[in-house]
Amino acid sequence: MTQKFTLITHLHSSTQLNQAFLNHASCRYTNLSGANLSGAELLSTDLMGANLKYGSLSRASLRGADLQDANLSSANISRAFLGGIIWNIETTWDDVSGMDTAFDLPPNLRQVFGLGR
Known part of the structure; x- marks a missing residue:
């Protein structure tokens, strides 16, 4: 059985969580x-309503993550894995x-950004 844990609700903007395991x-929020x-493991992480503005998510694995209501304005998601978000x-x-x-952008998100296959 997978256990969830709660992360604190506020971290300083300079927080270094690169390559962290937060599956x-x-x-x-x-x-x-x-x-x-960058490079963090965020598989099936609940990021609903999270503020990720200006964050670096490059090479992060977000497969199955919940990004409903999240703010990713000006975030860097280069080479991130987004399958099943x-x-x-x-x-x-x-x-x-x-x-x-x-990688693995959902088709509806590809369409929103006008990206081909």
Whole structure:
């Protein structure tokens, strides 16, 4: 059985979580603005409503993560794995970089960004 743990709800913008293992963590509404999550394992992580603005998610594995209502404005998701993510119309993708190099983008998200197959 997978256990979830709760991450604190606010971290400083310079937080270094690169290559952290946060699989199945509950990070709902956590302020991760500007955090370095490069190469982090975030499989099935609950990031609903999280503030990831200006964050670095390059090479992060977000497979199955819940990004509903999350703010990814100006985040870097280059070469991130996004297969099976859950997102909605309230998920903010403004000025996100690296979308064209991310892996396993859901087809509906590819369509929103005008990316081919």
